[in-house]
Amino acid sequence: MDNDFLYEENILEHYRNPRNKLNKACTDCDCVGYAQNVDCGDSGELYLDLQNGRIQNVSWSGNGCALSQAGMSLMTEKIKDEKLSLEDLKLWTPAIIYELLKVKISPSRINCALLAYRCLTDNLKKLK
Amino acid sequence: MNEIKKEFQIFENHKKENNADLIYLDSTASSLTPNTVINKMNEYYSNYRSNVNRASSKIAEKATGEFEKSREKLAKYLNCSEEEIIWTSGATASSNMLIDLIALHDEENPFLNEGDEILTTIMEHHSSLLPLQKLARNKKMELIFLELDSDLNLDISNLENLISEKTKIASITLTSNVTGTLVDIKNIARKIREINKDILIMCDMTAGFGHVEINFQNLRNYVDAAYFSFHKAFGPTGVGVLWLKREISRQMNPAILGGGIVSHVEREKTDFRSDAKVFEAGTPNIAGIIGAGEAIDFLNKISLESLSHSRKLVEYFLNKISEINFQNKNIFQIKTFATDPDKNSGIVSFQVLLNGKEIHPHDVAEILSRYNISVRAGHHCAEPLMNYFGVPSGLTRVSFHIYNTENDIDILSTALLKVKSIFEK
Numbered sequence: 001m002d003n004d005f006l007y008e009e010n011i012l013e014h015y016r017n018p019r020n021k022l023n024k025a026c027t028d029c030d031c032v033g034y035a036q037n038v039d040c041g042d043s044g045e046l047y048l049d050l051q052n053g054r055i056q057n058v059s060w061s062g063n064g065c066a067l068s069q070a071g072m073s074l075m076t077e078k079i080k081d082e083k084l085s086l087e088d089l090k091l092w093t094p095a096i097i098y099e100l101l102k103v104k105i106s107p108s109r110i111n112c113a114l115l116a117y118r119c120l121t122d123n124l125k126k127l128k
Numbered sequence: 129m130n131e132i133k134k135e136f137q138i139f140e141n142h143k144k145e146n147n148a149d150l151i152y153l154d155s156t157a158s159s160l161t162p163n164t165v166i167n168k169m170n171e172y173y174s175n176y177r178s179n180v181n182r183a184s185s186k187i188a189e190k191a192t193g194e195f196e197k198s199r200e201k202l203a204k205y206l207n208c209s210e211e212e213i214i215w216t217s218g219a220t221a222s223s224n225m226l227i228d229l230i231a232l233h234d235e236e237n238p239f240l241n242e243g244d245e246i247l248t249t250i251m252e253h254h255s256s257l258l259p260l261q262k263l264a265r266n267k268k269m270e271l272i273f274l275e276l277d278s279d280l281n282l283d284i285s286n287l288e289n290l291i292s293e294k295t296k297i298a299s300i301t302l303t304s305n306v307t308g309t310l311v312d313i314k315n316i317a318r319k320i321r322e323i324n325k326d327i328l329i330m331c332d333m334t335a336g337f338g339h340v341e342i343n344f345q346n347l348r349n350y351v352d353a354a355y356f357s358f359h360k361a362f363g364p365t366g367v368g369v370l371w372l373k374r375e376i377s378r379q380m381n382p383a384i385l386g387g388g389i390v391s392h393v394e395r396e397k398t399d400f401r402s403d404a405k406v407f408e409a410g411t412p413n414i415a416g417i418i419g420a421g422e423a424i425d426f427l428n429k430i431s432l433e434s435l436s437h438s439r440k441l442v443e444y445f446l447n448k449i450s451e452i453n454f455q456n457k458n459i460f461q462i463k464t465f466a467t468d469p470d471k472n473s474g475i476v477s478f479q480v481l482l483n484g485k486e487i488h489p490h491d492v493a494e495i496l497s498r499y500n501i502s503v504r505a506g507h508h509c510a511e512p513l514m515n516y517f518g519v520p521s522g523l524t525r526v527s528f529h530i531y532n533t534e535n536d537i538d539i540l541s542t543a544l545l546k547v548k549s550i551f552e553k
Contacts, residue, residue: 012553040490040506041514041521063521065488112490 008103014070019077022047022061029059033123037111042068046076046119048127054085060119067101068115074100075116090124092117132430133531136160142500151501151536156305156335156475156527158359161419165362168422169415180414181388195414198421202369205424208344211374214407215417218368219334220255222355225370225407226330227259228383230297231266236381239296242268246297247290247320247327249274249282249311250516251304254509256332260299269296275516280307280467284316291323298329302354303336306508306525308442308475309467310340317350328352328376337361338427338529339435339473344371352376358416363423367416370407377404386410430530438474441528441537442466445476448541459483460548465523477508477523480544482551489524492547496524499543501536 026032029047036043042064049057058079060072078100079089097117098105105113133139138160142150152160178188180195203210216222234240246260250273264271272290277283282300291298298320303310317329330353333342338361344354353376358367382389382400386409392399400406427434446469449462459482466476480487489505496503506522507514514522526540 009553012550038507039522040488042488042490065490065521067490067494106494109490109494 010102011066011070014073014077015066018069018073020059020080021073022059025061026059029057031123031126033119033121033126035115035118035122037064037068037115040065040112042112042115044068044072044115044119046072046116046123048123050086050127055079055083060116062115064115065112067105067109067112071097071101071113071116072119075120086124086127089120092120130531130533135162135164135426136531137163137166139531146500148500149539151499151539153526153528153532153536153540154502154504155529155532156360156525157504158365159338159362159529160531161364162362162423162426164426165364165419165422169364169419172415172418179411191414191418194418194421195412198417198424201421201424205427206342206344206371207346208348208371209374211404212344212371212377214370214372214377214404215412216355216368216370217366217413218359219332219355219357220368222357222368222370223256223332224259225383226353226355226372227263229372229377229380229407230328231263232383233380234267237379240267240269243294244269245272245292245295246270246299247272247274247295248299249301250276250513251282251301251306251309251510252299252512253301253305253332253334254511255334256299256301257512260297263297273512274300276307276309279471280304280309280465281471282309282311282316284319287316287319288323291320291327293324295324295327298327299332300329301332301335302342303333303339303473303475304467304510304513305335305475306477306510306513306523307466308472308527310336310471310473314347314350317347321350330354332356334360335475336473339438341431348373358420358423361423362426363420364413364416366413367420372404372407374404377407382406382409384409434530435473437530438528438532439469439472441532441534442472442474442476443469444534445526445537445540448537449476449478452541452544456548460545460552462544465517465519474528475525476527477525479519479523480547482548486521487547487551489522491551492524492544495547495550496540496543499539499546501540501543 026047030050031048033046044062047059058076094114094117176187176190178191180192199210199213275283302313313331329351331351333354333356337356352373354371359365389406389409390398391401453461461481463479480492493503493505504525
């Protein structure tokens, strides 16, 4: 039980105080990536503002469980803090999200954990 | 461990493996399987593994005999003719087959017209609703929905205005897999028939089978077709049933074609066999159906106490929730979506609120699982009902069966308070 993600302050803290979250959908950003978990209603939109192919700003909106929402928060924080480029993000795999969450994800929660990653891949697909 | 739990080896095995009791509150998703059913299927694989119907070896005859014994037992259990039982791979396969049979029949003997209507309910499981949507789309028909009253029972006060000569089909679930609402299908079907006697009436019995008595002799004047799965009633996965009145199925041609359903085949054409096995093309789930026969023996054993036992547990759980809500006023609240125990088949769905904000059902279920409690979280394949309730994230659901106890609910209640303490940190 000590390794339970829901007992990890990291997850709960980001769920309660999400970074880079907008209270409503962004209507004027350059690219919107969308993902939804159909069986539970988790949803997220990842907003990228770009200038000359570089990421100027990243934000998101969404609703869902602690894991999916903390994932959105942690991922956008990393993109911002590390000033990552689109080229960097294209190299990402789901392992990056698992590293950020720092907990073991059970098979039934993979969709929750990867909501943010699926938003990002939708962004990258649209920017191709 | 109580006596009935000893008949399910999963409880003992779970204790050995996890050093903790299994609190299984997810029987509406899939019930547990008694040892007798597991042993019976193992016996088939170990002692007389063979195909059925098509061979004359000793073991094939034994397999065919055991296989057909299940049909005989089920017909007796449901009080219907063996000719009205069609084995399928599950309730979803049954409902799809039924709609395909109707569509095929309509191609050969048109009776569905553009603008005709299908009456159904807001409580339907997707496995019932989606095939209806397909039929409505293909035939340009309209779906009309019965909704719920304030007690979450089916509201039929406006039935006369929802049915007309355009209504060709009514599909009414026996039980909501979310609220536990038990529908008085005979009464509603009778009322439907009083308004329009020509409506084809079908019933999804999946969430009710194994909990309530089903007697097709009493229902056959009102209901034309019904379906359910065995995995929710102590049988194995992969076994379903379509009950179709013989006077109707006799007029239909099979929608699924293959081996075992013919009397004569030429290069360009086929004559089908004349009995109801024409709807069972291909090798069936032999072990599963033999196991289902054993599950019927178990159902017969518990039938008198199953529903009252589940209802007592619903009442006990609702009282526990009232206590929790009273002790945590305005801070931690559990909002239930369930009919009263006397109209409930053994299901309570709920939303957990902390300081007025919902704790997501997946988070609730994840925490409960740390206490070895199995529940279901999400839309429960009933998204229109979730939207009707205004709960886009879905609900957490507990469902009871004969092996559950008040102690299970005490452990659940303690774990629900743990949900509170984790999220208010």
